[in-house]
Amino acid sequence: xxxxxxxxxxxxxxGLRVMVSQLHDTGIDAEVVAVCSDGYAALDxxxxxxxxxxxxxxxxxxxxxxxxTQTVTERxxxxxxxxLSGYEEFTYVQQxxxxxxxxxxxxxxxxxxxxxxxxxxxxxxxxxxxKTIHWTWEQFIHEEAPCKAxxxxxxxxxxxxxxxxxxxxxxxxxxxxKSVSEVMEQWQGVCFLQETVKREQNNVVLGLYAQxxxxxxxxxxxxxxxxxxxxSGKIRIPVSFGISSLLQPQHEARTYYxxxxxxxxxxxxxxSGIRRSSADxxxxxAPAKLYLETLHSxxxxxxxxxxxxxxxxxxxxxxxxxxxxxxxxxxxxILLSLAVNVxxxxxxxxxxxxxxxxxxxxxxxxxxxxxxxxxxxxxxVTALIEQxxxxxxxxxxxxxxxxxxxxxxxxxxSLAEAGKATYVSPHYLxxxxxxxxxxxxxxxxxxxxxxxxxxxxxxxxxKIYEVAEQVGYGSWKHFSRTFKERTSYGxxxxxxxxxxx
Numbered sequence: 223x224x225x226x227x228x229x230x231x232x233x234x235x236x237g238l239r240v241m242v243s244q245l246h247d248t249g250i251d252a253e254v255v256a257v258c259s260d261g262y263a264a265l266d267x268x269x270x271x272x273x274x275x276x277x278x279x280x281x282x283x284x285x286x287x288x289x290x291t292q293t294v295t296e297r298x299x300x301x302x303x304x305x306l307s308g309y310e311e312f313t314y315v316q317q318x319x320x321x322x323x324x325x326x327x328x329x330x331x332x333x334x335x336x337x338x339x340x341x342x343x344x345x346x347x348x349x350x351x352x353k354t355i356h357w358t359w360e361q362f363i364h365e366e367a368p369c370k371a372x373x374x375x376x377x378x379x380x381x382x383x384x385x386x387x388x389x390x391x392x393x394x395x396x397x398x399x400k401s402v403s404e405v406m407e408q409w410q411g412v413c414f415l416q417e418t419v420k421r422e423q424n425n426v427v428l429g430l431y432a433q434x435x436x437x438x439x440x441x442x443x444x445x446x447x448x449x450x451x452x453x454s455g456k457i458r459i460p461v462s463f464g465i466s467s468l469l470q471p472q473h474e475a476r477t478y479y480x481x482x483x484x485x486x487x488x489x490x491x492x493x494s495g496i497r498r499s500s501a502d503x504x505x506x507x508a509p510a511k512l513y514l515e516t517l518h519s520x521x522x523x524x525x526x527x528x529x530x531x532x533x534x535x536x537x538x539x540x541x542x543x544x545x546x547x548x549x550x551x552x553x554x555x556i557l558l559s560l561a562v563n564v565x566x567x568x569x570x571x572x573x574x575x576x577x578x579x580x581x582x583x584x585x586x587x588x589x590x591x592x593x594x595x596x597x598x599x600x601x602x603v604t605a606l607i608e609q610x611x612x613x614x615x616x617x618x619x620x621x622x623x624x625x626x627x628x629x630x631x632x633x634x635x636s637l638a639e640a641g642k643a644t645y646v647s648p649h650y651l652x653x654x655x656x657x658x659x660x661x662x663x664x665x666x667x668x669x670x671x672x673x674x675x676x677x678x679x680x681x682x683x684x685k686i687y688e689v690a691e692q693v694g695y696g697s698w699k700h701f702s703r704t705f706k707e708r709t710s711y712g713x714x715x716x717x718x719x720x721x722x723x
Contacts, residue, residue, distance in 0.1 A: 223252045223344060224271065228264045228278035228290065229306065234329075235259070238277060241336050250340050261285025265293065265392055269399060269423045271416060272356035273301055275343050277327075280307045280318060288318055295322030297396055302343050306331065357413040357429060359475050367411065367431035369438040370469040373446065374482040375402065375426040377453065378460045378494045378590050385459055395423035397457070402426055405448045409441050415479075421588040427479065435468065446496045460494035462486055467499050483587035487546055490592055513552060514559050521560070526607045527618050530645070533603060534596065541592050553599060554583050560606055600645040619644050620654045627667055631674055632692050637663045672708045675701070679717045686713045 225242060229235045235257045242254050252275075256267040262285050264276060276294055280287035291303045305318040305326040318326065325339050362370070377398050379385060388394045406412045406428075415427040428445075432438040446463040453461045464486030466478035481499035488497045513536045520529040533556070540549045557579045582602055589595040604619070622644045627635060640663065641648040655663045671693040678689045690701035706712050711719060 223250070223274045223340070224255045225252055225275045225277060226264055226267050226271075226273050227254055227257045228259075228261060228276060228282070228287070229257075230259050230279065230282040232259075234279070234306075238331070238336070241331070241333050242340075244333065245337060245340065248337055250337065250344065252340060261287070261290035261293070262392070264290060265396075266423060268294065268298055268301065269392075269395055270420075273298070275302045275304065275340075277304045278306065280305050288321060291318045291323045292321040297400070304339055304343065355413050356416055358416055359429075362413065362415060362429040362431070363469075363475050365429075365431050367433060369433065369435050370429065370431045371438060371442060372415070372466040372469070372475075372478040372482045373428040373430060373442060373463055374479070374486050375428070375446070375449065375461060375463045376422075376486065376588060376590070377424050378462055378489065380422075380424060380459075380590070382459065392423060394459075398424055398453075398461070399426060401452055401457075402428070402445075402449055405445050405452075409445065411437075411441060412445065421585045425588055427482075438468075450496060462489045462494050463496045464488070465496070465498045480584070480587070483584065484546075487550075487587045487589065490541075490589060490595065491544060491546060513556060517556065517560075527622065529607070530600060530603065533600065537592075537596050537599060541595075550583065550586075553586070553595075554579060557582065557599070557602065560603060597642065597645065604645040617658070619646055619651070620658050623651055623654070623663075624666070627670060631671055631694055633694055634696065635667060635694060668704065668708070671695075672705060675705060675713070676709075676716070679713060689713065 227235050227238045227242075229238070239254045239257055242252050245252055255271050255273065256264075258264040258267060260282050261278070264278065265285075267273065268276075276290070278287040278290050285293075287305055291305065294301055294303055302324045303318075303322065305323045306329060307318075307326060308329050325342055327335055327339055375398075377385070377394065380391065380394060385394055388397065411431045413429050415429045420427065430438060430441055430445075432441060442465060446465070450461055450463070453459055464482040464484065466481035466485070469475070469478050485497040485499045489495065516536070517529060517532055520526075520532055536552070536556070540552045543549070558576065561579055586595055586598060589598065623640050626640055626643045637648045637652055641651045644651065652663055655661055655666060659666060661669075675689050675693050678684055678692060679686075686702065687698040690696075690698040693701070695701035695704075702713055705716070709716060
């Protein structure tokens with residue numbers, strides 16, 4: 223029985239984990255596969271692991287135990303939920319039971335109470351093997367079927383307006399996994415594979431096996447084709463699949479996972495679709511060496527803004543070659559060189575850098591478009607620059623952010639958008655404004671907008687709603703209210719004050 227423990231108090235989480243580990247001699251074969259501090263994290267686990275039971279506190283920040291119980295029972299009807307509560311919270315317990323919880327435990331929890339609850343859960347658990355199952359790679363490799371392949375899948379355009387209609391990203395991820403699961407249930411010889419270097423909850427890795435190549439090909443075409451048609455027709459969001467070649471006994475399973483990911487990576491050039499692994503293209507190292515020399519001079523001078531601009535230009539040039547293998551080789555060479563340069567005095571940095579870059583490149587194979595790849599590379603590089611020269615990097619990031627704000631005052635702006643444009647996290651950028659600029663992002667943005675509004679209001683003939691639009695306000699009423707708060711004048715009053723006629 224695979225268990226997920228959910229509680230916002232670390233002491234309770236760890237206590238329950240220890241109690242479960244001590245139950246092996248009682249006839250309960252239970253294992254804690256994850257401990258989570260809130261409901262959202264628990265749902266992440268359910269997306270990627272085979273879980274039989276969730277033990278959750280009823281009151282937590284974010285997604286509480288009630289909503290978690292309702293969500294789990296709706297999305298994962300085979301997963302049971304046990305609720306934890308204090309004596310005074312019994313009304314919550316009643317609600318949780320109505321939502322589908324199978325049992326409850328009152329705090330403080332003793333080992334005997336936990337054992338009895340797990341026995342009840344085991345008794346109520348449907349012991350029939352699920353048609354849609356999660357396997358480890360070891361289980362998949364040791365499956366005796368002679369013909370095997372790896373298939374990876376992912377929705378495209380997850381940031382599109384259509385995708386946002388589904389609400390939180392986790393909803394779209396759940397829908398994709400659910401649709402794949404329903405198609406898989408029609409076939410014997412297919413499983414979800416765990417322990418892979420995936421990038422997001424949406425990513426799906428499948429292992430397929432059959433007695434003959436013909437049967438395997440039929441299964442691959444049926445599953446990928448039906449899911450693709452459903453998403454294009456009903457969900458109206460295209461999906462892509464990458465398919466490995468047939469597994470060979472002398473090769474590692476990871477080779478075929480990477481093959482499938484490389485095939486999926488092809489959507490950067492040709493768009494959504496189902497692609498098969500092909501032989502690697504030739505990787506000419508000459509362009510990469512030239513790029514490294516170009517970047518090296520900017521790095522040596524500590525001109526990190528110039529470095530990032532040159533890197534963007536190089537990435538665009540690599541992509542325009544329309545050779546994905548060359549693009550990957552070029553990116554990997556640049557990142558590895560940069561990672562080694564960050565701490566050249568450390569003897570172990572070469573090996574560490576190689577591992578870090580390798581893991582990053584595996585995740586980049588899930589990129590949905592060139593812009594996706596470009597932003598991820600620039601964020602990774604920016605983080606390394608921050609490690610090498612934090613003081614100088616902070617100043618340059620803040621300078622880029624201020625320039626971005628000035629150039630986009632006419633648009634609705636957010637901290638997240640500014641962070642994305644400067645390749646840092648919103649939290650990091652927010653800290654820079656507070657600590658280095660002595661203000662908040664919003665205060666700085668508003669101050670610039672008001673100064674620009676004052677300038678525009680001096681121009682004859684321009685209407686107040688037009689001023690509001692040109693400084694990024696969708697509502698002229700909101701603009702007028704903010705302007706008066708900042709200047710003690712309404713826009714019309716200010717105009718009369720500075721241009722009395």
